Amino acid sequence: MLDLLWLVPVIPFIGFLILTLTFGKLPQLAAGVVGAGSIGLSFVFAFLAGSSFLGAELTSYSQTLWTWMSVGDLDVGFTLYLDGVSLVMMYVITGIGFLIHVYATGYMSGDPSFARFFSYMNLFVSAMLILVLADNLALLFMGWEGVGLCSYLLIGFWYKDPNNGYCARKAFVMTRVGDAFMAIGLFTLFVSTGTLNIQEAMLEAEAQWVVGSAVATAVTLLLLGGAVGKSAQLPLQTWLPDAMAGPTPISALIHAATMVTAGVYLIARTHVLYLLAPEVQYLVGVIGAITLLMAGFTALTQSDIKKVLAFSTVSQIGYMFLALGVGAWSSAIFHLMTHAFFKALLFLTAGSIILAMHHEQDIFKMGGLRKDLRWSHALFLIGTLGLVAFPGFSGFFSKEEILASAMANHDGGYILYLAGLLGAVMTYLYSFRLYFLVFYGKKTHDGHEVMGLHLQGPLVLLAIGAVLAGLIHIPVEGVFPEMEEHHPSVMAQAAMILLPMLGGLLAWWVFIKGKVDTEKLAGQGIGATLHRFWFTQWGMDWLYDKIIVMPYTWLAEVNKTDFIDSIYNGSARAVRFCHEVMSETQTGQLRWYAISVAYGLLLLVVLGVLL
Amino acid sequence: MEMPTVTMQVIPMEHGLLLAAILFVMGMVGVLTRRNLVFILMSLEVMLNATGLAFIVASSRWGQVDGQIMFLMILSLAAAEVAVALGLVLQLFHKRKTLDINVLGEMKG
Numbered sequence: 033m034l035d036l037l038w039l040v041p042v043i044p045f046i047g048f049l050i051l052t053l054t055f056g057k058l059p060q061l062a063a064g065v066v067g068a069g070s071i072g073l074s075f076v077f078a079f080l081a082g083s084s085f086l087g088a089e090l091t092s093y094s095q096t097l098w099t100w101m102s103v104g105d106l107d108v109g110f111t112l113y114l115d116g117v118s119l120v121m122m123y124v125i126t127g128i129g130f131l132i133h134v135y136a137t138g139y140m141s142g143d144p145s146f147a148r149f150f151s152y153m154n155l156f157v158s159a160m161l162i163l164v165l166a167d168n169l170a171l172l173f174m175g176w177e178g179v180g181l182c183s184y185l186l187i188g189f190w191y192k193d194p195n196n197g198y199c200a201r202k203a204f205v206m207t208r209v210g211d212a213f214m215a216i217g218l219f220t221l222f223v224s225t226g227t228l229n230i231q232e233a234m235l236e237a238e239a240q241w242v243v244g245s246a247v248a249t250a251v252t253l254l255l256l257g258g259a260v261g262k263s264a265q266l267p268l269q270t271w272l273p274d275a276m277a278g279p280t281p282i283s284a285l286i287h288a289a290t291m292v293t294a295g296v297y298l299i300a301r302t303h304v305l306y307l308l309a310p311e312v313q314y315l316v317g318v319i320g321a322i323t324l325l326m327a328g329f330t331a332l333t334q335s336d337i338k339k340v341l342a343f344s345t346v347s348q349i350g351y352m353f354l355a356l357g358v359g360a361w362s363s364a365i366f367h368l369m370t371h372a373f374f375k376a377l378l379f380l381t382a383g384s385i386i387l388a389m390h391h392e393q394d395i396f397k398m399g400g401l402r403k404d405l406r407w408s409h410a411l412f413l414i415g416t417l418g419l420v421a422f423p424g425f426s427g428f429f430s431k432e433e434i435l436a437s438a439m440a441n442h443d444g445g446y447i448l449y450l451a452g453l454l455g456a457v458m459t460y461l462y463s464f465r466l467y468f469l470v471f472y473g474k475k476t477h478d479g480h481e482v483m484g485l486h487l488q489g490p491l492v493l494l495a496i497g498a499v500l501a502g503l504i505h506i507p508v509e510g511v512f513p514e515m516e517e518h519h520p521s522v523m524a525q526a527a528m529i530l531l532p533m534l535g536g537l538l539a540w541w542v543f544i545k546g547k548v549d550t551e552k553l554a555g556q557g558i559g560a561t562l563h564r565f566w567f568t569q570w571g572m573d574w575l576y577d578k579i580i581v582m583p584y585t586w587l588a589e590v591n592k593t594d595f596i597d598s599i600y601n602g603s604a605r606a607v608r609f610c611h612e613v614m615s616e617t618q619t620g621q622l623r624w625y626a627i628s629v630a631y632g633l634l635l636l637v638v639l640g641v642l643l
Numbered sequence: 644m645e646m647p648t649v650t651m652q653v654i655p656m657e658h659g660l661l662l663a664a665i666l667f668v669m670g671m672v673g674v675l676t677r678r679n680l681v682f683i684l685m686s687l688e689v690m691l692n693a694t695g696l697a698f699i700v701a702s703s704r705w706g707q708v709d710g711q712i713m714f715l716m717i718l719s720l721a722a723a724e725v726a727v728a729l730g731l732v733l734q735l736f737h738k739r740k741t742l743d744i745n746v747l748g749e750m751k752g
Contacts, residue, residue, distance in 0.1 A: 620748035622683070623675045630671060 033084040036077050037095050037112050040122060041161035043074040044154045051151035060146050067150025068133035071157055075126035082119050091115060091510035092231075094167050101170075108228060113167030116508035117365055121164035121297055124372045128289050128497075129157050131490035135380050136281035138487040139387065149189060149279070156182035160290050164297060168228045169218050172298075176214070176262070179291045180207050186286060187278040199277035206271035210261015214298075217254025221305075224251070234304040241308050252305050252312040255298060256319075263295030263349045266323040270572050272346055276338040280383030283338060288345045288379050289372040296352040296368055300361050303512065307359075314444060317357015321451035324350025326570050328458030332465065333567040336393045337382050340466050344419060345375055347455060351434055354448055360437035361512040367430035369506065373497035374418030374427055380491055381412045385470065388479040395466060400475030407481055409471050411491050416467050418498040420460045420536065423529055429502030431456065435528050436520050453531060460535030468543040659700030666693035680735070680742040684728050691721045 047070030051063060058066070085093055092115040100110045114122070133153060140149050159178025166172035188200030222228055224247050225236035241248045259265070264272035275287050286292070299306060299316060306313040324347045331343035348371045355364035385401070385408050386393055402409040414425075421431040435456070438449040520528070568574060617628075666689055673686025695714045702710025736742055 622744045622748065626671075626674050630675075 033080040034088070034093055034114075035095065037081045037093070037114060037165070038097055039077045040074050040081065040126065041112075041158050041165060043077065044070050044158040044161065046070065047154040048151050048158060051147050051154065054147065056145065056147045058147050060141065063147040063150055064137040067147075067154060068130065068137055070154055071126060071130040071133045074157070074161070075130045078122050078126045081114070082123060085114055085119060086507060105226060106222070106228065108168055108170045110171065111167040112165040113230070114165065116506065116511045117297070117300060118164045120365055120369055120506050120508070122161060124369055125157060125160050125164065125290050128372050128376050128494070129160075129285060131493055132281050132285045132289070132376060132380065134486050135284075135383070135490040136279075138482075138484050139281055139380075139383055140279065145189070149186075152182055152185045152189070153281075153285070156186070156286060156291070160294075163294060167230060169221070169230060169233070170228050172230070172301075173215065173218060176258070176294065176298075177211065179286070179294065180204065180211065180262075183207070183275070183286050183291055186282040187275045189278055189282070193277075196277045199274040203271040203275045206268050207261045210258045210268055212257075213254045213261070214258025217251050217258065220247070220254060221251050230301060234302070237305055237308060243308050244310060245308070248305060248309040249312055252302075252309040253315075255302060255305070256312060256316060259295030259298050260319060261295070262298075263292050263353070264346050265295070265319050265349065265353055266326065267572070269323060269327070269346050270569060270576065273334075273339050273342045273569070276336070276342050280338065280379060280386060283342070284376045284379035284383070287342065288375040292345060292349060293352065293368045293372070296349065296356065296364055299353075299356050300365055300512075303356075303361050306356070307513075310443070313359070314357055317354050317438075317448045320350040320353025320355075320357055321448045321455075322350075323347070324354065324455040325451055325458065328455050328462060329566045330569050331462040332458065333563055335396055337385065337395050337398075337466065337470065338379070338393055340395070340462065341375070341378055341382060344378075344459070344462065345371075347459065348375065348419070351431060351452065351455070354438060354452055355434040358434075358438045358441040358448060359513075360434055360515065362506065362508045362515065363430060363433040363437055365508060366506055367427075367434060369504070370418070370426035370430045370498075370501045373494055373501045374415045374425075377411060377491065377494040377498050378415035378419065380494065381408050381415060384408045384482065384487060384491070385412070385479070387482045389477060392477070395469045397477060398470045398479075399473040399477075400471070401479050402471040403475075404479040405471075405481050407483075407488055407491075411495050412467065412471070414495045414498055416463045420463045420532065421456065424499075426498055426500065426502035428529075432525075432528060437515070439520060439524065453528065456528075456532035457535035460532045461539050464536045464539035465543055468539060472544055656700055656704045660697060663693045663697040663700065666690075666696065678743050678745055680732050680744055680747075683744070684725065684732070688721060688725070691717055 047066050050066050051058065092113065094111055094113045096109045096111040098110050100108045102108070133150070136149070136153065140146055143149065156179055159175045159182060161175070163172055163175030163179060166175060184200050184204040187203050188197045190196050218228065221233055221237075225233045225240065227233050227236060237248070237251075261268045272287060272292065276283055278287075306316065327343040327346035327350060331340050331347065334340045334343060348367070352364045352367050352371075355361075355367060385398070385405060388401075388405055388408065389398060392398070418425045418427040421427040435449060435452050438452055439446065441448070565571060617624075670686045670688075670690030670693060673689065674683050677683045677686060695717045698710040698713045698717070700710075702708060702713075732742065735747070739747065741747065
C-alpha cells in the first residue's frame with residue numbers, strides 16, 4: 033500500500049481542479065461532497081500508506097514520481113519522502129483537515145462562493161502535504177509558497193470588505209519577508225553541500241561543517257527567518273492576529289493546526305544543521321520563550337474571541353520553538369500534534385458560538401452562554417483544558433515534556449524553563465478569562481445553538497482527540513537523536529502542574545468573584561499604560577509602522593514625480609520642442625516651399641563646386 | 644553638279660546653356676511671385692523646357708543622343724503633369740471659386 037503514497041497530495045489537488053474548473057456552477061451539495069470528500073479520501077490513503085509504513089518497520093520510504101528539473105549538478109525530483117515526522121504531519125493534515133472540511137460544509141452553508149472556498153481549501157491541503165512529504169528543499173519550498181498563497185486567498189476570502197484584503201496583504205507580505213530569508217538560506221545550503229535533497233544535505237553538512245562555523249550559523253539563521261515568518265514568531269508575528277479576518281474554519285485549519293506549524297516542522301526537519309550551530313539553536317528557544325510570554329500577555333487584553341485564540345496559537349507555537357531550542361525535537365512535534373487537536377476544536381467551537389451569536393465576536397457582548405449553548409460550552413471547556421495543559425488532557429503530556437526538557441537542559445535552559453512556566457500561568461489566566469467571560473457572568477444576549485451532524489460531529493471527534501491525543505506515541509525515534517528520559521523530581525513536577533493553576537484561580541477570582549474591577553485597573557495610571565502596551569502586541573505594529581511603513585510612504589511622497597522619469601520626460605520634451613520649431617516652417621504658402629527647394633539646390637551646387 | 648558648300652555656324656555651347664539658365668530663372672521667378680495657380684503651372688513649364696534645352700545643348704556638344712532621349716522624356720512627363728494639374732486646378736476652382744494661392748494656403752503648421 034505504500035506505493036499509493038502519491039495519491040495523498042494528488043487527491044486534494046484533483047478536488048481543487050474539479051471545484052475550480054466548474055467555475056462555481058456546482059450545486060452546494062456536490063461542492064461540499066467533492067471538497068470534504070477529497071480530503072477524506074486522502075486521509076484514507078494516508079492511513080493505508082502510514083499503517084503499512086509502520087507495519088514494515090521502515091525508517092524511511094521515498095517515492096520518486098518524476099524529475100522536476102535537472103540542470104548541471106542540480107537534480108530535483110518530484111519525490112515524496114515518508115518518515116516518522118512527515119507521517120505525523122500527514123495524519124494531522126489529512127485527519128484534522130478532513131474534520132475541519134466537514135465542519136466547514138455546515139459553517140459556510142449558503143455562502144455564494146461556497147465552491148470557491150472549498151477549492152482554495154483543497155489546494156491548501158494539497159500544498160501542505162507536498163510541504164511535509166517533500167524529500168528535497170526545492171519541493172518543500174514550493175509547498176511552502178503554495179500554502180502561503182492559499183493563506184492569502186482565504187484570509188481575503190470575503191474580499192468585498194477592504195479590511196479583509198488589507199489583512200490578507202499584510203499576512204502575505206510579512207511571511208514573504210521570512211520566505212526571502214529562507215530562499216537565500218536554501219541557496220547557501222546548496223552552494224555549500226551541493227545538493228537540495230534534505231537527507232543528503234544533512235549528511236553532507238555533518239561531514240563538512242565545523243560546529244559553530246560561519247556557514248552553519250548563516251544557513252540556520254536564514255532558515256530560522258523563514259520559520260519565524262511562517263510560524264508567526266517574534267519579530268514577524270504581527271500578521272497572525274490580522275489573519276483572523278478570514279472565515280473561522282480557515283483560522284482553525286491554516287492559522288492554528290497546520291500552516292503556522294510549518295516553521296516548527298522545517299526546523300525539526302533540518303535539526304542536524306541546528307545541532308551544528310548551537311548558538312542559533314539557543315536563539316530559537318529564546319525567540320520561542322519571548323514570543324510565548326508576549327503573546328500570553330497580549331491575549332489577556334484582547335476582546336475579540338478569535339484574536340484571543342490567535343494569540344494563544346502564537347504562544348503555543350512559542351512553546352514548540354522553545355522545545356526545538358532545547359533539543360527536544362520530538363516534544364516539539366508532539367506538542368504540534370496535540371495543539372492541532374485542541375486548537376482546531378477551540379476555533380471551530382468559537383465558530384459555532386459566533387454563528388449562534390449572529391456573527392458577534394466581542395467577548396464582552398457575550399456572557400452567561402453556558403445554558404443556551406450546552407454543546408459549545410462542553411466542547412469549549414474540553415478545548416480550554418487541553419490548551420492550559422490540565423492533567424489528563426492532551427496538552428498536559430506534551431507541555432510537560434517540553435518543560436521537563438527545558439529544565440534538564442544545561443546550557444541556559446533554566447531561563448527558558450522559567451519563561452515556559454510563567455507562560456503556563458499566563459495560559460491558564462487568559463484561557464479561563466475567555467471561558468468565564470463567554471460562558472459565565474450576566475447574560476446580555478440570547479444565543480441559539482446551530483445544530484447539525486456536520487457541525488457537532490467533527491467537534492466531538494476533535495474533542496475526543498483533544499482528550500486522548502496525549503496518549504499517542506509518535507513514531508519519530510529513527511528521525512531524531514536519542515533523548516534521555518527526563519524525570520524531574522516530584523517537587524518539580526508538582527510545581528509544573530500546580531503553579532500554572534494559580535493562573536486559573538486568579539481568573540476565577542477576578543472574573544467570577546469580581547474581586548477586581550478590571551475596567552478600573554485597565555483604565556488609569558500604570559494599568560492603562562500596560563494595557564495599551566499589551567493590547568498593541570508590545571507596540572510591534574506601531575514600531576513597524578514607524579520604522580518601515582512611514583519612511584517608505586514618505587519616500588514615495590517625496591519622489592512622487594519619480595526623478596528617473598524626468599529623463600524620459602525630458603527626451604519627450606526635446607522632441608516636442610523640435611516639432612514646434614519644424615512646424616513653423618509649414619506655412620502653407622506654396623512659394624515658401626518652392627524657394628526653400630531652390631535654396632537647397634543652390635546650396636548643393638555651391639557645395640559641389642567648393643568641395 | 645557642284646554642291647554649294649554650306650558652312651554651318653555652330654552655336655557655342657555656352658550660349659545655349661546661358662539661354663537655358665535665363666529661361667530657368669525666369670520660370671522660377673514666375674513660380675515664386677505669381678499668385679494665380681495657372682500662371683504658376685505655366686512658369687513651371689518654362690522651367691521644364693529650360694532643363695530640356697540644357698540637355699539638347701549638351702547632347703549636340705558631345706554628339707550623343709542620350710540628351711535628346713532625355714528631352715523626349717521630359718516632354719512627355721510635362722504633358723502628363725499638365726493634364727493632371729489642370730484637372731486638379733479645375734476641381735479647386737469649382738470648390739473654392741478662386742485660384743489665388745495666398746487664399747488657398749491653409750496648411751499652416
